[in-house]
Amino acid sequence: MDCHRAETYVLRELREHLSPTLHYHGLHHTLDVVAQAQLLAEGEGITDLEDLALLRTAAHYHDAGFLTTYQGHEAAGCELARRVLPGMDYSPAQIELICSLIMATRLPQSPGDLLLAKILCDADLDYLGRSEDFWPISHTLRTELEAHGSVVDDQTWNEGQVKFLSAHHYWTATATARGEANKQARLAEVRALLR
Template identity: 30%
Template sequence: MSELLSKVENFATNLLVNKLDNNYLYHNLRHTQRVVKSSKEMLQSYNLDELDSNAIVLAAWLHDIGYTEGPEDHERKSCEIASAFLREQGCEAPLIDKVCKLIMATQLEHEPQDLLEEIIRDADSSHLAQNSYTETSEMLREELSLLGIADMSPREWRKANIKMFQTKHRFYTDYAKTNWQKGKDDNLKKLIKSLKKENKARKKEELKVRLKNQSPERGIQTMYRVSMRNHLKLSDIADTKANILLSVNAIIISLLLTNLIPKLDNPSNDYLIYPTGIFVLFSIASMVMSVLATRPNVTSGEFDRKDVENKKVNLLFFGNFHKMKLQDYEWAMQELIKDQNYVYNTLTKDLYFLGVVLDKKYKLLRWTYSVFMVGIILSTIAFFVALKFYGPERIIELPT
């Protein structure tokens, strides 16, 4: 019989190693070896005859070889493959029938009818009591997903396992109840504890998200941030426009000084004095207004404790504190951040005074562009009038 057991072991090992799909992460040779080891462990506690003992070991080796032909009805396929092989080895019908009966007893919905079936069933589920249960269970979840049988998240899988532990599985033999039940109960406690911990973390995260969405703080901060950015961007645009106009007028005046004004010494060019004067006057006015639009205001740069206590000073604007000592400013900022309303009031004042400055800048810019435009138009008209009525040709025609 030992020779037969050796042949069956080699036969099952060969099938599970060479013909089994790699997606079987759980129902593989490792699982079969675990069932065989658990069967032999229980057999040492029961006084069974040689035929029954050998039948259990043979069934343990052969109960999952049907997976080599697919997961559907694998117990029946295992029985057929096992029967054919055992007949080739010259086994008698009673032994073959007993092995097939034990293989079919590993079906989850089957209720064991005798001690032999109870032993094979408990051996098949012995991993539920082992320390490696978590890793083994995860392999089964991955296997079911890879085979397209079931795709469950870790949380769903954990809940399904808890339900299985509590309602669908039990050990049948006295040996398993005595030696494995405690390990199973410990694994169940770990599952429940892990699920509770996950639920607690999940609820905490949901509460955090809900409070975050409900709280106006984020919206208020975003409003101030966006408003401040828009104000600063508009200020940069105003400064850029003023600089462009300042540069253009500077170029115009430079060209006039180098090309046109030196020619006014000639009496024949007297007709150009007024157009040139108009042009220069409006260009200088545009430059002055451009400078006024970009010129910074000078502030005192100081405040006292009463200003902070009465919440009258804007500590976010450098012009209000640049002359203060560092320790005084640090104290003032500490007072500011203690009071949320003071913070928002300060931000509001900052936005307001930025708006006031922007209003002044854009009004000056509007007048500056208007002056520049009027100056260009008037000086151009003046040049044409001077050329038409007071140009060199008109001077030659005058009587001597």
């Protein structure tokens, strides 16, 4: 596996070709997910170098489908991975694992029993349990959704936030320990806005 080449390729594509309307799902989000996946893998005791490399590749490619589509971007990301990763010495089994990790992040998330998928799912929504940047990041998501035709008033947006935060749960013990208390605090803040 030439992980460096695979990462360099997708980062260049994201940097040069992502729509500027992706205020939330931009390159910054991908880089954040990569960083959070590494921290969560460490917390979960993942030490196998191949597993770590495949998780890292999946994190880099998990939203690459936004290069070609907004709806169904996970499947489009898998198409990209299946197209380019064989040329970077990834085996068919490695590519399918990467795609299963990417598809697990589709909402509602469904990682099954695969720990690497649970880690990627938690990394993808890590901001929900962060006190320092939950509000700015949620604002970028609202701005992006509005840019793609989902204009909602404050009441409807906050009701949606309450529903999403209430339904969300972490898949790993590490993410739960890091983020659950902060997420509950953010949920209380959004509920307060609705009063």
